[in-house]
Amino acid sequence: MSSGKFITLEGVEGVGKTTNLNFIANFFSDNGKDVIVTREPGGTDIAEKIRALLLDHHKEKLSNESELLLMFAARSQHIQQVIRPALALGKYVVCDRFTDATYAYQGGGRDFSLDKIEWLENFVQKGLSPDMTILLDLKVSEGLKRAAKRSEPDRFESENQNFFEKVRNMYLQRAAEDTERFKLIDASRDIKGVEAQILTHLEFIIKT
Numbered sequence: 598m599s600s601g602k603f604i605t606l607e608g609v610e611g612v613g614k615t616t617n618l619n620f621i622a623n624f625f626s627d628n629g630k631d632v633i634v635t636r637e638p639g640g641t642d643i644a645e646k647i648r649a650l651l652l653d654h655h656k657e658k659l660s661n662e663s664e665l666l667l668m669f670a671a672r673s674q675h676i677q678q679v680i681r682p683a684l685a686l687g688k689y690v691v692c693d694r695f696t697d698a699t700y701a702y703q704g705g706g707r708d709f710s711l712d713k714i715e716w717l718e719n720f721v722q723k724g725l726s727p728d729m730t731i732l733l734d735l736k737v738s739e740g741l742k743r744a745a746k747r748s749e750p751d752r753f754e755s756e757n758q759n760f761f762e763k764v765r766n767m768y769l770q771r772a773a774e775d776t777e778r779f780k781l782i783d784a785s786r787d788i789k790g791v792e793a794q795i796l797t798h799l800e801f802i803i804k805t
Contacts (some may be wrong), residue, residue, distance in 0.1 A: 599743075601686065603692070603725075604727060604729050605729075606692070609735065610740050610743075612743075617629060624799050628803055632689045632690075633690050635675070635693060636692060643671075644671040647801075665714070669699070699718075733784040735785055738758065767783070
């Protein structure tokens with residue numbers, strides 16, 4: 598059986614995913630693990646092109662159904678080309694967002710049927726699920742304030758606060774339903790405080 602691990606990082610805008618993604622990857626690398634850092638949507642040439650379709654602003658409105666299907670189209674490519682091959686080789690895959698983001702953004706934010714998302718999840722992933730999901734949680738107002746300092750907002754970042762409140766609530770709901778996989782992190786603390794919380798979980802998974 599492969600010794601590879603699949604770790605995902607989730608959260609609303611502005612929670613500090615990029616900073617903590619690097620911290621996580623460096624921890625595994627420092628502990629002798631072969632690490633791949635990737636992201637969703639994206640992670641392959643084709644999936645990155647789909648990412649651009651999803652994040653860019655368009656004159657033509659992208660329907661919610663198209664958005665959902667594009668997410669899973671990119672994910673299918675990502676799983677087949679990157680995630681499964683890496684895990685089969687015993688590598689640690691650290692991914693910025695995965696299917697929990699689809700439940701949160703399309704299910705929570707867009708009010709899309711969770712049953713339909715679950716059907717697509719089963720169809721595309723065929724049982725693949727993260728070994729651990731680190732959920733960086735922060736008040737939406739604070740996260741949006743942080744995100745506003747970064748760059749011009751993409752199509753998702755341009756949504757209103759109510760949209761992101763629903764996204765956050767769905768994340769918290771999923772975390773409450775699967776406390777074994779989800780590790781809830783208080784992202785309102787300073788960088789060292791956040792890293793200390795994450796480190797506890799990383800030290801545990803590296804021993805299992």
